[in-house]
Structure formats: C-alpha cells, structure tokens
Amino acid sequence: MSSTLLKRSEVSKENTWNLEDIFPSEQAWDQAFEGLKKDLKKAAGFEGKLTSAEQIKAIFELEDRLGLETERLFVYAHLHHDEDTANPTYQALLEKAKKLSVEAGEALSFITPEILSLPEAELDNLIESEELKPFRFTLTEIKREKAHVLSKAEEALLAQVGNLSQAPQNIFGMLNNADMKFPKIKDENGKEVELTHGSYIQFLENPDREVRRQAFKAVYETYSKQKNTLAATLSANINKNMFYAKARKYPSVLEMSLYSDNISVDVYNNLISTIHESLPLLHRYMKLRKKLLGVNELHMYDLFAPLVEEYKWDISFEEAKQLCAEGLKPLGDDYIKTLQEGFDNRWIDVYENEGKRTGAYSWGAYGTHPYVLLNHKDNLNSMFTLAHEMGHALHSYYSDEALPYRDAQYTIFLAEVASTTNEALLMDYLLKHADNPKQKLYLLTYYADQFRTTVFRQTMFAEFEKIVHERAEAGVSMTPQELSSIYYELNRKYHGDDMVVDKDIEMEWARIPHFYRSFYVYKYATGFSAATSFSKQILEEGQPAVDRYLGFLKSGGSDYSINILSKAGVDMSSPQPVRDAMSVFKDVIEQMEQLTK
Template sequence: MSTILKRSEVQQMDTWKLEDMFPDQQAWDSSYNELKTLKEKAADYEGKLNSPENIKAVFALEDDLSLKIERLYVYAHLSHDQDTTNPTYQALVQKAKKLSVEVNEALSFITPEILSLPEQELDQLIDNPELSDYKFTLQEIKREKAHVLSKTEEALLAQVGNLSQAPQQIFGMINNADMKFPKIKDENGNEVDLTHGSYIQFLENPNREVREQAFKTVYETYRKQKNTIASTLSANVNKNMFYSQVRKYPSVLEMSLYGDNIPKEVYTNLIDTIHESLPLLQRYMKLRKKLLGVNELHMYDLFAPLVEEYKWDITYDEAKKTVEEGLQPLGNEYLEVLRAGLKDRWIDVYENEGKRTGAYSWGAYGTHPYVLLNHKDNLNSMFTLAHEMGHALHSYFSDEALKYRDAQYTIFLAEVASTTNEALLMDYLLKKSTDPKQKLYLLTYYADQFRTTVFRQTMFAEFEKIIHERAEAGESLTPQELSSIYYDLNVKYHGTDMVVDQDIEMEWARIPHFYTSFYVYKYATGFSAATSFSKQILEEGKPAVDRYLGFLRSGGSDYSINILKKAGVDMSSPEPIREAMSVFKEVIEQMEQLTK
C-alpha cells in the first residue's frame, strides 16, 4: 500500500472488529459505571479474611473486578492504537487507567492479609476442597511468605520504590534525550543524521565504509559518557543487591528467577550449553567472512546483507495463505482457529494515519484475541503475521480451557508459541524453495535469528551474571572493569576468524535491558524451547502436536518449567538448547552447500 490512508478510509475487512468486545461506546460506558460501584464492595471483606468462605468470596470478587477492568482497559487501548490522534480514545485510555489504579488499590489488602495468617492455617486453606479453584494462588502466596517483611518494613520499602527507579530513569534520559551522535556520510558522500533508530539500518548498509563509520561514531560517543553510564549501571546493581539482601534471597540472580519459580540451573545451563556450541557460531562467522568476500570480518560486518538485495514481494493475501500452509503440521484443530482469526477480523492489517507502529497480540479473557500489524509486502511482515498469530492462539486455547485466574501465561512462556510458528513457517519455506538465491536469503534470515536471539542474548545474560557476582563479592564496577568483561566475552563468543574491534567494549553502555536485570535470558530460552517444539512436531507428528496443544491450553495454571516439561521440553536440562543448536548446525550446512 503506497499511500497512507486516514483511518476512516481503511476498508472494513482490513480492520479488527472491536464490537466483539463492546458493541458500542454506550456499552463501554455502562460497564465503566457498573465497575465504579462494584469496586466499593471489596471493602466489605477487609479484616475478615480468616475463613474459607470469606476468602472464596473475595477471590471471586477479585476475578470479577479484574476481568471487567481488563476488558475496559484493553478496548480503550485498542481503540486508541488504531488512531492515536483521536481525542475520544485518548480520553478513554485515561479513564481506564485511572479506574485500573482504583481497582488495584481496592484489592491491595488481600495478599498481605492472607500472608499474615499463621503457616498452619495457610496450609489448611491450600488443602481445603472449598478453595480448590484457588489452590495455585494460595500456594503462590505461601511461597512469597519467606520474602515478605513486616507491615512497617513493607511500607518503608514501598516508599523506597520511587528511588529504585532512578538508575533506569537517569540512563533513559542520558540515552534517549541528552545523547546526540555526530552526523556521518552515507554511500553518496552526503551528511546524514545518525540516531538510535537509524544505527542498525546503517549497519545493514551494503557499503562497508558507511557501516564502519556508524559503528565507530556510536561507540566514540558512548565512550565520552563512560563514567556516568558506568555509575548508573553500578547503581542499578547496588539497588538489586539491596532488595535481594533485605528480602533474604541468596543472590540477585535467584531473586530475579523467584517470581516465575525458575530454578537457577535453567540460567546456568543456558550459558554452559551455549559455551559448548560456540564453535557453531564461529563457523557461521567464518562463512560470513567468505560470503562478504573480506580479508577480515569486523564487528560492524555482523548485520551486513549476505545476499545481494533479494526482492521478494509478498502481499497480505499471499502471506495469510503461506502461513496457513506452513502451519499444517499443527493439525486441523489449530488450523481451524487460525482460519477463523484470519477471516473473522481479529487483525488490524495496514498502516494508517495515526496508527501505533510495530505489531502485537492482545485481548481480554472471554473474547477472542486481537492482533495489530502494520503489514508491508515483505518476508519480515509474513513472519510477523505468523509470530503474532502464535501469541493469539496461545491466548485463545488457554482462555478456552481455563478459568480466568489460571489462563494468563508468564513472560517466560510468552515467546514460545510465537517462535514455534516462525520455526515451522521457515521449515516449510526452505523445503518449498527451488531458487538458490531465495533459499540463501531465507537461511541467512534464520541464521541471524540464532545469532541475535540465542547467542547474543546469552552473552548479555552472562555479562549480567558476571557483574552481579563481582559486585556481590565486594568488587567495584569501574568503566574499565565493565569494558574489559564485555570485550573478553565478545572475543570468547566470536572466535579467531573475527576481528573483535576494541570499540565493541563500550556496547554494554547502550543496552537498556541491563536495567531490567536478568530478563534477556528469556529470549534465548524461549527461542530454544520453540525450536525444540517445532523439531518434535516435524519429526513425531501427532503425539508431539497433542503435547504442544496441551502446552497452549495450560496458560499459567502451573509453574512455567512444569508446563513445558509436561509438553516434552525440559528447560532444566541442556537438551532443548542442544536441539536448537542442531537446527542451527543444519542451517549453516545448507548455507555452506549453496555457496561452494
């Protein structure tokens, strides 16, 4: 679509059907008013959560309130995202946000009050058949008990909450507002702006001088701020240590994994198994060097295109058809829901004036999921469609199988279903492709996903682990120390076929994820679990599909590790990561064959 349409000009069939959530604005208003009154009921239970009857009743009320506010909130946001310039929807979002805060406040007494019960009483509640629907919730509350402090201490920690945001906020201001990069010259010798947004595009430029210039300019700029940014990162590590000590966790890493109940071995296994597989990444670096035809492969060559610009136009209709064909191995039950989603206007397809950028899947329990796209006729958009429909169908099957409280899956699981779809689509496209150039284009796309999502994120995860361990051992994190750790990791990962430019030692300074500590490993574990699932589905057929549909139907009804284990992927062992690496090895071998 060449011209960007106004929202009112977009064909109805290319928009999502929000009436499935609320038939009209009047219905939204009436639900909003009803909730305003209903939330007052919560106060009736305060100070009375000492009997199974009252606990059951308050949980039922909590579910009712949470579901109603979720619907109001999601509808307001979806309406706003389709046209952010519309003042009616801007106001709707504000109203929903404000009411959401009020609902959370009204319910905030529940967990602390149950936690204040003696342990023996808590155990009786967990085993009480009256409360069987809430068994997992009560087990989770009990699990938290060891790390919850007295009422006064908790109130004090809540006040410290604002201070704890400081390292991330200060880094955000330096990185997004204050830091300006000098202009660089493009391939035609014109001076152009270098920004955070354009940096990766410059690294993808076929012209090597442009890539090198962008790379060096970015890291020279960060180097000038190294002392300040080292202070913000060090402050963030100190903040984490403060919380882990106060809440009685053995380490920051274990505190970060506790929420999802992830064993420490999942984290350490990932790093150890990726170390085992570093020769594969280094083999890919060697191949990259050969395909680019350079004497030395530098860090700024990692995003350079390996196939001369391969033009592949894929319309939205073709993308839908191909995704459906690529997901055939998942069987009829899955495909029927997928077809319904593609046909029944779950998806908002094209860009229009004022529409939010990017793509996502979102929704509220009890109505089908919704998917926002900004479709362009290219390969990336087709994979985005497969990815977002993976999220959507995960939500659909969880919602269909479970009660509201158990249906919401964790972030640890969120990327698995979406990436499984991508892996199956990739397998289908590679098997179908007869054009060697197209095949190499696909293989490069896939190999780079392994490089960026598994190896790079694991290297980030290892960096976080090292800096926290050193701080916990009483060492200080100077800019020199941070740069040295980061540089050595790059050398270890990329191997001797690559010139690891000294400038890369400053990359730690530009990664915002380091301020959401111990999060990035989930990208690598999610990708590995998905690759393992897709391999099992393609090799075993129906038994693996049945296990996988069981995973999609499990939502958040158990701990993430258990849900995956039941479905045949044990993330506490190195096996899924090894399986993913065997797929990466096949990709490299195919690339080597094509380029002999």
C-alpha cells in the first residue's frame, strides 16, 4: 500500500462495499424517503385506539414496516457518509435520514404508554392471545417495565430533566477532551514531543522505559491538578443515577442499570467474585511480565511494554481472509460458506482513504446482508479486527435469516460474544500453526493482554463502580480522596505483590469516560468470558457445541439475553463461563512460561 492516501474515487471497486444492495441508486433512496414520510402519517390514526388485539397487531405491523424502512434509509446514508465524511452530498443525505428517524420515533412514541395504561388483567389476556403470538415477547417486556413507569405528569417532568441529567457527562467530556492539556515529554532520542490522549498508549508501548515513566507521570499529575473538579463531576453523575433509581422505584442504581437487559445482580456479583478467585493467575502473569522485561521492579507504566522484541509479521488482506477462513473451520461448512460469501460479494470496505471514518465496525439493515468497515493495515491486529467484525456480521446475518425484523436485533449484552468467539478460534489456529518460538510467544503475549485488559481490567472497573455507588447510597461523600483510595486499593488487590502499584494510578478513575455510562463495562468481561467458553466447547466437543452455538447466532433478541446464552450452553448466572475463560488464560500463561524457561 502506498503511504499517500487515495481519494475515494481512486479506490478500486473490489476493495469497497456494494451499497447498491440496499438501494440501487440515490433516486431509489429519494423515492423511499418520500414514501416513508407519507406512511408515517398513518400512525396517527391508531392513537387513542389501542384497546383490542386487532388494533395492537395492526400498529405493531405498521411499526415494523416503518422501522425497517427507516433503518434502510439511515444505514444507506450513514455508510455512504463514512466512506468520505467530507463529501457534502452524503452529509446532506445523512442529515435528512437523521431527521426522519427522529420523526419516526415521535410518530410511534404513543404505543408503549397506551398499552401500559391498560388494566393489568387486560394486558395479561393480550399477552396470551393467539392473534398477538408474534408479539408476545414485546408485550411481556412492556409489562415488565410497567412497575417502573410513572404517571403521565411525572414522566413529562422526568423528560424535562433529561437535558440536565447529561450535564455531568458533558462537563467531563469538555474538561477531558477540550480543556485538558498535558506537558511535553522527551522521547527516546531526547527530543521534546507532544503528549495527548491519542499518543498516551503509544508512549506506554514504547520499549524505552524512561519514555513510559515520563508519559505515565505527566498524565496523572495533570489529572491530579483537576481532582476536585473531576470528583465533583463524577459525584454528580452518581447522584443523578441515585435520583433516577429512587424516582423509578428501583432498590439500587445497580439494579436499575441491569433491569433493561433483565440481568440479575447475581450475574454482576458472580463476575467479580469469580475474578477474585482467579487473581492468582493475573499475579502469575505479572511475575512473568517482570521476568520477560528483565526489571527488578514492575511498575504500572510497564503494563503495555512489548514483551517480545519487535516481531515483524506482514499479513496482507488476502492472507488475512485465508487465515480467518482456516481458523473458523471448526464452525462448520455453512458458516465458512457464508463467510466466503461476505469476502467475495463486497460486504467489506477494506482500506483507508481520504476522509474515511476511522476504526472498524459491522452494521447493516434487516433484509440486506451486513456491511463491515475496516481500515486494514497489513498486521496481526488488523487480521483479528477482520475476524472480530465478521463475527458481528455473521451473527446479524444468521439472526436476520432466522427471525422476523422485531426479534432479530440482539442486545449489547450479547453483541461482543460472536465477534470474540471468532478471535478465540483464530488464535487457537494460529498458535497450533506457529512456525517458530518467537512467533508463538508474540501471539501468546497478544492473547494474554486481551485477558488482562478485557476481563481483569474491566471487572476492576465494574467493582469500582459498584463500591462507589454503594457507598454513595449509604450516605458517604465521594471526595477525591475517597475515590482515589478505593481505586488505589483495587489496583493493589488486582495486580499483586510482584507489581509496584505507583501512587499516581490512584487518579486513573478520573480519565475513564465509561464511568459516565454507569454499569456498562462489565459487559466487556462477560462477553469475552462467554466467547471463550463457547470457543473452548467448540474445540473440545465438536459438532454438538457447534450446533448450540449456531442456535445462539440464530436467536437474535427473541428472548432475554441470559436465556439465549443458557440454551446455547453458556450459563452466565453461574461462575462456570468465567472459570472456563480463566482455564484458557492459565493455559496461555503456562505456554509462555515453557517458552521462556
């Protein structure tokens, strides 16, 4: 690949996705847009009339039709916009699609409140009626929410508070992204360089230890200067959560946060307690990291340092596709055939070009195949990104094939499972076929750090959130000293005696944006654990486990997330999936220890 970025018009067609599979032309998009604007007016005819199974069935069918068409219009405009964010044509198209999505939401917003206003006995009869059988899960969900829906006047008041409730997150965002300035540091050549949010992790990955130490110190000294403001901001977010939990009659903020996914508090607590019993494994990895780095003391700024001397492994996109297909063979012929269909029929937008959105994702509209955005570089990380995003894509493909529109969309709790299962299977294949010890150690290090950052670190974050909310609910003030003390002690507990837990790390709570999206990060750890458990079962049991897993992919959001996983053989209400993941982590550490004797 040339170092000069191509303009979008210069990118070869086979490396771009084919959006004509959604709409054959912009003219067709415009026609669908105008048609949908007219159809939205039909919804008003149902308002105030949702009292019979017949009327409710009709409005749900209209809601599905309108929702699907809105999704197609929005996805087409958004994907075109992401190809070249500077293109004014697609900027305008996306704005039109966004406005229409809001209009669609408003036009259909009366449905849930009207159904909830029905007497309970009447709602129970509707749930059991044969006519509404395709919508039974939707109605059951609406009924489940009823205990926490307030009167019309109270709901209107809470809606007005909505903008105020965003204040803590918005203030943190402005302070963190716009106002926070870090000092310059010296690189390995003694040259002064800019330290930014974006470059911080790169500095922590620098082989030069002094560069790592400087970056670490500079970041946390900067946050420490703002500790009172940042503590007040996080405390305001906790108070906001407590206000909503009390107003909506939840026993605690944690229970409120888990309620929408119908996840028991036991799942959250199980994750933390099972990781606690597995902390000796993380301590063992810290000891190994210390040995491989050849240092007398392992510091917090050594956690991202490379353990294998720069191992160069160029992997072209063609090779990445071949290795993914080989690695995912345990999932069976049908899965590989569908994967190949995606590779061969322009589901993927492969390389970076001028103006293209950064990162990677999988997305699409029901009724057409999924799409994957990549910014492929010829390296190991990009190959795992391909496997990851195709996991999302095939999860969506199988769900859409098996289920009606309403039931096909899976929850965030499930979203990372299929993508991470693909990564685990690919890693297993690469390790089995590594052709030299250095390559194998490089892969094992990559995998071990995924366990450290996605399971242990995210669980530590989840435990921090639980402690600070429980203390605040008990009346304890969340001062900077309180927050820092809790955070520092958790780091000592998680990293063990072979790690020097530098005092500076006590301010890390101040830079984690996810703490403003409360009780969310645990899903990274549960998703990774569920995926590791699935891959372990697939590799050890073969076809019976594959059949269960494909059943999971075809379940979409047709049931509660915990039930969908349980039916497929992963019971997240028990500690077993996390223990399965830990047994794989243990095996990774043992292989690393063998290679470095």
